[in-house]
Amino acid sequence: MSERAHKPKKQHDRTDRQTFAYLLLLPTVIIITTFHVLPIFYSLGLSLFNWDLISEARFAGLRNFRLLAYDPLFWKSLWNTIYYTILSVPMTIIFSLMIAMLLNSKIKGIDAYRVIYFIPVITSINAVSIVWKLIYHPNFGLLNNILESVGIPGQRWLLDPRWAMVSIVVMSVWKHLGYNVIIFLTGLKNIPNHLYEAATVDGAGKWSQFRNITWPLLSPVTFFILVMSIIGSFQVFAQIYMMTPGGGPMNSTMTVVFYLYKVGFGDFHFGYASAVAFELFIMIFALTLVQKLVVEKRVHYQ
Amino acid sequence: MTDYTLQTRLWKLVIHSLLIFGSIMMLFPFAWMISTSLKGPDSIMTESVELIPRRQETAEISGWVKPVYKVSVNDTKRRMALTRTLDKGLAEFTDPANPAQTVTLPLHDQTSVRPVSLRWDNYPEAWKSQPFGRYFLNTIIVAIITVGCQLFFSSLAAYAFAFFRFPFKNALFIFLLGTMMLPQQALLVPNYVILAKLRWLDTYLALIVPFTASVYSVFFFRQFFLTLPRDLHDAATVDGCSHMGFYFRVLLPLSAPPFLTLGIFSFLGSWNSFIWPLIVTNSTHLRVLQVGLAYFLSDAGTEWGLLMAASTFSIVPLVIGYFFVQKKFVESQAMTGLKE
Numbered sequence: 001m002s003e004r005a006h007k008p009k010k011q012h013d014r015t016d017r018q019t020f021a022y023l024l025l026l027p028t029v030i031i032i033t034t035f036h037v038l039p040i041f042y043s044l045g046l047s048l049f050n051w052d053l054i055s056e057a058r059f060a061g062l063r064n065f066r067l068l069a070y071d072p073l074f075w076k077s078l079w080n081t082i083y084y085t086i087l088s089v090p091m092t093i094i095f096s097l098m099i100a101m102l103l104n105s106k107i108k109g110i111d112a113y114r115v116i117y118f119i120p121v122i123t124s125i126n127a128v129s130i131v132w133k134l135i136y137h138p139n140f141g142l143l144n145n146i147l148e149s150v151g152i153p154g155q156r157w158l159l160d161p162r163w164a165m166v167s168i169v170v171m172s173v174w175k176h177l178g179y180n181v182i183i184f185l186t187g188l189k190n191i192p193n194h195l196y197e198a199a200t201v202d203g204a205g206k207w208s209q210f211r212n213i214t215w216p217l218l219s220p221v222t223f224f225i226l227v228m229s230i231i232g233s234f235q236v237f238a239q240i241y242m243m244t245p246g247g248g249p250m251n252s253t254m255t256v257v258f259y260l261y262k263v264g265f266g267d268f269h270f271g272y273a274s275a276v277a278f279e280l281f282i283m284i285f286a287l288t289l290v291q292k293l294v295v296e297k298r299v300h301y302q
Numbered sequence: 303m304t305d306y307t308l309q310t311r312l313w314k315l316v317i318h319s320l321l322i323f324g325s326i327m328m329l330f331p332f333a334w335m336i337s338t339s340l341k342g343p344d345s346i347m348t349e350s351v352e353l354i355p356r357r358q359e360t361a362e363i364s365g366w367v368k369p370v371y372k373v374s375v376n377d378t379k380r381r382m383a384l385t386r387t388l389d390k391g392l393a394e395f396t397d398p399a400n401p402a403q404t405v406t407l408p409l410h411d412q413t414s415v416r417p418v419s420l421r422w423d424n425y426p427e428a429w430k431s432q433p434f435g436r437y438f439l440n441t442i443i444v445a446i447i448t449v450g451c452q453l454f455f456s457s458l459a460a461y462a463f464a465f466f467r468f469p470f471k472n473a474l475f476i477f478l479l480g481t482m483m484l485p486q487q488a489l490l491v492p493n494y495v496i497l498a499k500l501r502w503l504d505t506y507l508a509l510i511v512p513f514t515a516s517v518y519s520v521f522f523f524r525q526f527f528l529t530l531p532r533d534l535h536d537a538a539t540v541d542g543c544s545h546m547g548f549y550f551r552v553l554l555p556l557s558a559p560p561f562l563t564l565g566i567f568s569f570l571g572s573w574n575s576f577i578w579p580l581i582v583t584n585s586t587h588l589r590v591l592q593v594g595l596a597y598f599l600s601d602a603g604t605e606w607g608l609l610m611a612a613s614t615f616s617i618v619p620l621v622i623g624y625f626f627v628q629k630k631f632v633e634s635q636a637m638t639g640l641k642e
Binding site for chain 2: 017018025028034036037053113116118122132139177231274
């Protein structure tokens with residue numbers, strides 16, 4: 001091969017490689033663009049119309065958003081979502097951290113415990129929702145039977161507006177606990193043991209070790225779980241749909257996503273549902289941004 | 303020294319007790335589910351807590367069905383039917399073999415005869431009351447194709463990001479990462495409309511195609527590919543191996559771990575997905591298992607034995623799979639926590 005022929009071939013090679021790389025990316029980029037990126041803009045557009053998918057769309061301007069601002073059911077669903085978050089997130093963090101710390105002590109049978117605590121995570125939320133619906137049954141549910149056998153009066157749980165959301169939260173915390181335990185456990189394993197040894201030599205008690213070593217060094221993990229749980233709370237749907245099909249007594253379990261589902265796919269008000277979706281989008285997006293920013297700056301890194 | 307070991311032992315005992323208590327809390331709903339799936343309606347709708355399904359034995363006394371008790375008459379135990387309750391906690395028991403013979407005894411001293419009775423019929427009955435075979439088949443088809451395509455497309459994209467140089471590489475990568483921040487549920491309505499325009503509603507395509515790309519998988523594969531020596535690709539292509547040849551003959555054989563981890567992760571996601579298939583399918587023959595369960599719950603209403611049987615058989619395949627590859631399973635979930 002002569003020197004002169006070599007250069008064009010190399011050039012040709014490079015464009016070839018570039019074209020090939022783009023081809024490799026093509027399926028993923030097309031699907032992500034079609035089903036993740038375009039829908040955002042499409043959703044914004046839809047929210048400016050009144051449309052049921054069948055008859056002709058009518059331009060509504062910002063009316064859907066104005067209606068939303070005065071829609072008591074939307075505010076109720078937003079409050080319910082926040083209430084769910086306030087109840088479930090601290091419970092999740094406290095219990096999963098406790099279990100993770102117990103699992104992190106040097107005892108036998110860790111693997112067995114890990115397997116057990118993880119079982120609810122892999123089972124489908126729909127199936128376990130059916131099981132918990134029976135557990136919460138006011139007349140012959142397991143929970144009331146146990147409570148009454150120790151003299152505590154039973155409740156109507158899912159049928160009582162005061163208890164319905166609490167019942168859903170308890171079930172959801174139970175379902176997702178194992179996942180957070182595993183994340184915490186990974187974090188705990190990354191804390192170097194010599195810190196504890198040094199603290200023990202200095203005479204620090206268990207609580208002081210927790211306060212001064214475990215909790216600060218675990219803070220990135222805790223923050224991750226905190227944000228992921230909050231984002232998860234804003235997406236709760238299946239257990240609500242299964243356990244309280246209509247959104248609960250007096251709409252007490254109507255969450256934002258459930259409301260979105262009801263408006264969009266129950267009443268086919270696509271424009272209005274898009275406005276609800278847009279609010280949801282803004283909230284989750286803001287949470288994700290906060291996470292990205294705070295994780296970079298504030299949370300303790302070793 | 304002995305004091306110290308005693309303290310450690312006590313400490314370990316406390317830890318084990320707490321963990322065992324927690325394990326019971328984790329598993330009891332499942333035990334209750336299986337137990338109820340083996341009960342008939344009368345043993346479900348009681349106010350007693352019985353983990354092992356039992357049935358009240360009955361006897362027919364002059365045309366009436368009466369519960370059988372084990373009663374002590376003159377220090378011998380006999381099986382007699384409770385025929386009447388009287389004042390002061392007394393009750394009249396009748397010998398089923400000889401209805402003329404009755405005794406009157408304090409009720410609370412006697413024990414009712416409740417032999418263990420497992421009602422397996424709930425399973426075939428639940429299975430037949432909805433086309434669960436079809437639901438399983440749909441779920442498996444959708445999960446396998448989704449996972450297969452997703453792993454293939456994602457690893458291809460990651461191959462490009464890890465081994466090629468091309469214009470806008472970083473911009474594309476950041477664009478893709480950015481889409482990870484978009485919540486799926488906020489996009490339900492526009493995606494539904496897009497599928498309607500494509501005329502894909504109520505088809506397998508609607509269940510599969512949107513999930514064949516995963517930025518998270520691309521990212522994970524890329525991280526793995528970057529740990530491989532960069533020269534590998536150059537060496538192989540100089541030796542006359544084509545780019546696709548490199549992917550199939552070099553990259554794939556080396557990438558079993560990420561394929562397995564991501565495969566489990568997305569299989570689980572596909573198997574358990576609910577709101578999307580609920581919205582985009584309508585026909586019974588396209589329903590996946592989770593949607594089928596939802597319909598069964600609203601149809602069967604209070605037939606708890608059947609509902610629990612259906613819950614059990616819908617959970618069992620994944621739990622069995624989980625026991626086989628539980629380390630990988632847990633890993634595949636834990637890694638989502640490390641993606642920062």
